[in-house]
Amino acid sequence: MGKGTLAQRLVELDDRLWLSRSWTTRQQRASERGDEYNFVDRDTFERAIESGAFLEWAEFHGHLYGTPLPEKAKDADVILEIEVQGAEQVLDQNPDAVVFLILPPSLGRLEERLRARGDDEDHVADRLESAPLELEKGRQLASYVVVNDDVERASREILSILEELRRHRRDPSSKD
Ligand code: 5GP
Numbered sequence: 001m002g003k004g005t006l007a008q009r010l011v012e013l014d015d016r017l018w019l020s021r022s023w024t025t026r027q028q029r030a031s032e033r034g035d036e037y038n039f040v041d042r043d044t045f046e047r048a049i050e051s052g053a054f055l056e057w058a059e060f061h062g063h064l065y066g067t068p069l070p071e072k073a074k075d076a077d078v079i080l081e082i083e084v085q086g087a088e089q090v091l092d093q094n095p096d097a098v099v100f101l102i103l104p105p106s107l108g109r110l111e112e113r114l115r116a117r118g119d120d121e122d123h124v125a126d127r128l129e130s131a132p133l134e135l136e137k138g139r140q141l142a143s144y145v146v147v148n149d150d151v152e153r154a155s156r157e158i159l160s161i162l163e164e165l166r167r168h169r170r171d172p173s174s175k176d
Contacts, residue, residue, distance in 0.1 A: 001151045002113055003102045004036060007081040009155045014162070018076035023048065026063035031117050038068075056082070056089035061126055077162070084137040091141060098165060100158060101142035105149040107131060 011019045024037045025045050040048075045064045049057060057066030060083050067080050067090075080090060090097050104110035107128060114124045139145065144161055148154045168174055 001148070002117075003081050003148065006102060006148055006151055006154055006158075007079055009151050010079060010158060013155055014159055016076055017079055017162075018070075019079045019081070020067050020070055022065055022067055022080075022082070023054075023057075024063055024065045026065075029118055055080075055093070056086040058083060058085035058089075060085070061123065061130070077166075084134050084141060087138070087141050098144070099138075099142045100161075101135070101138040101145045102154070103135065103145060103147045104131075105147055 007019055011017045021035070022037050023040055023045060025040060025042045026037075028034055028037075028039050042064065045057075045066065048054065048066070048068075053068055054066040055069050057064060059065075065082070065086070067082060067086065070078050080086070082090070087099050091099065104113070110131060111124060111128055114127055119127070144158075146154050146157050
């Protein structure tokens with residue numbers, strides 16, 4: 001399962017987390033319910049960029065993706081499930097943001113997952129070609145690296161790191 005599934009699972013397990021809903025110009029996949037993104041056309045997206053509606057946005061394999069400025073729930077920690085160019089922008093504006101790099105268990109498993117969700121062969125080839133560079137950039141930005149081998153295991157790992165970070169936020173003198 002991909003990063004999106006993991007992010008959904010995290011908000012199910014922890015009600016102090018709030019998952020941001022991104023905008024994208026890509027088409028909705030047949031396998032999607034339709035609430036994963038706000039699906040818009042390029043004109044609408046570009047007008048939103050001009051009006052300063054995004055915290056960050058990036059072009060990824062020919063489509064635009066962006067995080068609308070969060071109207072975040074009070075006291076919640078916000079999850080952005082985004083790619084590396086966006087993470088870089090968020091960190092520039094918010095040095096306290098915590099970046100988790102979510103790794104596929106292997107490039108072979110990534111390939112299987114992209115095919116299984118119906119991506120066409122050209123897109124699968126492009127994603128596999130750019131993956132090593134994205135992972136390298138991600139490693140530079142990330143404070144934590146989590147292998148998405150199993151959604152339950154990976155979410156437990158992330159939640160235990162978050163608990164530790166919250167403890168430290170409440171009591172900055174506590175040990176790391
Ligand atoms: P997909 O098309 O597979 O849903 O997403 C492609 C990539 O775009 C994934 O790596 C996903 O994390 C990333 N992505 C989704 N939403 C956003 C966003 O709002 N901003 C950025 N920068 N990347 C996003």
